[in-house]
Amino acid sequence: MQHFTAIENHSKKEIEELIESARGFKKNRFGTALKGKTLIALFFNPSTRTRVSFDLAMHELGGHAIALAPGSSSWGIEVNEGAVMDGEAEEHLKDVTKVLCRYGDALAIRCFPKFKDWKEEKKDAILSNMVKWSDKPVINMETISHPCQALAMMMTLKEKLKGFKGKKMALTWVYHPKPLNTAVANSAGMIASICGMDLAISNPKGYDLDGDYLAMMKGFCEKNGAKFSVSNSMEDALKDADFVYAKSWGPLSQYGNFKPHGNDKFKHWIVDKEKMNKTNNGYFSHCLPMRRNVKATDEVVDSGRSLIYEEAENRLHVQKAVLAKLIGGKK
């Protein structure tokens, strides 16, 4: 394991080992596996949980984290090799990467898509170029996928469900007034299908996740002998589900052309008690932040079946597992 940039780059076995390692860190929070190691974390977008949990993950294992926010205070960054930099960009990603590799032991990056052109953004240029130019491990803290969140979700399920085989996960779109990133949905569907769950995705017509991602999820399900479906009915997806994962995202086809209130006709796409009653006494979760009573009702979010805080806490533990694997002591 050289980098941690997308969940689909890792086998079921590797994922299970990371989760086992994370469970160990949950039992023993402090250690020395990262003594003398430094993580340099680049935030092109805001962050609360990710910033705190990575900082703590390093610190509690004897290491050190430095968070930078190039987006907020600074010059643009050029990504394309060979570019004549006579525009706004003051610095080339190649140089940023190569210098930070001299200072730190691992790099982490958060860089959301700009919702301009999905074809372009799907290339994940900053992350993939950083990997190309880095001789240190690179960790994805959310670009067009969010493998750390997915790993935390899966660890939480491991703690709650008895095995993944034959268990149904409903990954459902929910309403949000703004178009959001598909990253969490991509990685959540991917890890569930890799790990052998049945996967039922639901979203309004026109809101399908990227076809290549869906095809990969379908392929993993087939390989595992698990069910896979995409529908336009939240009720269908939630029926008999053991786990409901809610997330909103903007329609890929409308990138660059989002309309104000364009989502408003889908306000009924909210996870409420009535819909949860159709599940197999299912658990509920959502990555944070989450708009209450818009994406899911307080009744669902605050119920005994809600895993939102457990999943958020597990970010800390899985990130320790990833860091220990990538740059930990005994390598």
Added chain:
Amino acid sequence: MQHFTAIENHSKKEIEELIESARGFKKNRFGTALKGKTLIALFFNPSTRTRVSFDLAMHELGGHAIALAPGSSSWGIEVNEGAVMDGEAEEHLKDVTKVLCRYGDALAIRCFPKFKDWKEEKKDAILSNMVKWSDKPVINMETISHPCQALAMMMTLKEKLKGFKGKKMALTWVYHPKPLNTAVANSAGMIASICGMDLAISNPKGYDLDGDYLAMMKGFCEKNGAKFSVSNSMEDALKDADFVYAKSWGPLSQYGNFKPHGNDKFKHWIVDKEKMNKTNNGYFSHCLPMRRNVKATDEVVDSGRSLIYEEAENRLHVQKAVLAKLIGGKK
């Protein structure tokens, strides 16, 4: 002691113990009382001294501090329970609080009032709700009161005066072109009256501090057999004072309706040498930042009776005392 959110929640005895503890930390700056502990500090407003002194307080006792600035880079935060979050807020304070409690051992928050409606802001909704939802200690780094600053002021007086009984503190309004928070004045008056000093407050007509706060101060003074007065004459307040504490604040009745240059007629409310000459060779202090030659003259600020740097330094020591008491080792 479960939280540290307002000075009036603490007895004279508790305050004196904190000051004694702080004096110990002043003598021995380094220790291990906070080993393995993490403070998560949320800054909705700018900070220099508070940020540095809390970071150092944790670090020098073996702990770790993480500072977040949700205000500068980020989404709004919803405070009201049950809200339908279809506006600007992306995240509910309940969720922020409950997640940060999974990561850290104590939370600290700075969140100034917005000068819109004192009745509303007096509820201190963010702080009080955070306390409600937190299962870890919460520390007030300045909302509508500023107990850490008050504690530092009182520690400084403890070092300079022989006892508090019969000693007169003048808490006086001074000119500032902008309306400021009443937090420091509230907490300064409160701690002085709890600790048994005579308290003489002066401010222009219409600039009285909140009546409930004044009533509490008066009550503490009466209980301690100490004098209490509010007047519109700085000269009266300063007469024979052993200590002059200067602070500016905006008139509560004009919240939401501040006029540019509305304070300008009170430019003579400045602490100068002439006024200090009326005191009992009194000490002077002011929390920082402070506009020189507007709130007090350089002559006063740089004199041998000025305690501004000592008070600022003591922030570090009292915060160690608070942290050690709340989350320190032997609990």
Added chain:
Amino acid sequence: MQHFTAIENHSKKEIEELIESARGFKKNRFGTALKGKTLIALFFNPSTRTRVSFDLAMHELGGHAIALAPGSSSWGIEVNEGAVMDGEAEEHLKDVTKVLCRYGDALAIRCFPKFKDWKEEKKDAILSNMVKWSDKPVINMETISHPCQALAMMMTLKEKLKGFKGKKMALTWVYHPKPLNTAVANSAGMIASICGMDLAISNPKGYDLDGDYLAMMKGFCEKNGAKFSVSNSMEDALKDADFVYAKSWGPLSQYGNFKPHGNDKFKHWIVDKEKMNKTNNGYFSHCLPMRRNVKATDEVVDSGRSLIYEEAENRLHVQKAVLAKLIGGKK
């Protein structure tokens, strides 16, 4: 050595000792020389490398760094003693400095000129006043000079060249669409001349560095029996050079009056392979950030003679040397 604010305040011997110390830290990155020490670093301007390398320098030697960005979130700072602070500034530099000295063991500051009036900015008021009011060492992280960058450059040359005597450094202006600070050029020319290299500066007519700085460089060269020249031909400067240091800067005479595209006629001032061919198989470097294919071509920057990453890495090591000298353990 009390402060580290300008390279011309240090003798050749002192510089060589710092470089030797830095080479030691390069071999043994971790140590305890700064145990229990805290650096407070004030960034009035953005920073990536400087922020990371100072943080790491402290951390890897057992110390602690706190970075503040007063510029981004905050109140103005008054610099002039005696000022009546009834304008925008909420805080006086004297008070900031004196308080931070109570908290930390050393202060560091980055504060670029504002390109309004070189005569005024040449006084470097913030830095020089901070030194005046500080009883702790002050480090310049780039104001109107950049001694840390210069030291890193010189350490890199020490690693590559066999001695400095008789070696020619070309310090050449290169095109950039915006007017930039002369700080790096000032300090680079100064350190090379102090250390005994021949120095050939080239820039377009009207772009001469400040006369006092040039006179100092000339003086050092003469004292060392080395050559010194300023010309308007990059080709002349690069001829037979052992080292080419590229940098762009805005013309001092046009401070306060910069014209958009005012530099555009000098787009041919770029370091390319053809020009490098005229050197004595010279090395190339540039501080980062650097606009590729505008200041220098990829061919030059990515060649085996390019030292840009080595110089950036050496920032870490020289800063450890400076910090250890100023506040290190055995003092």
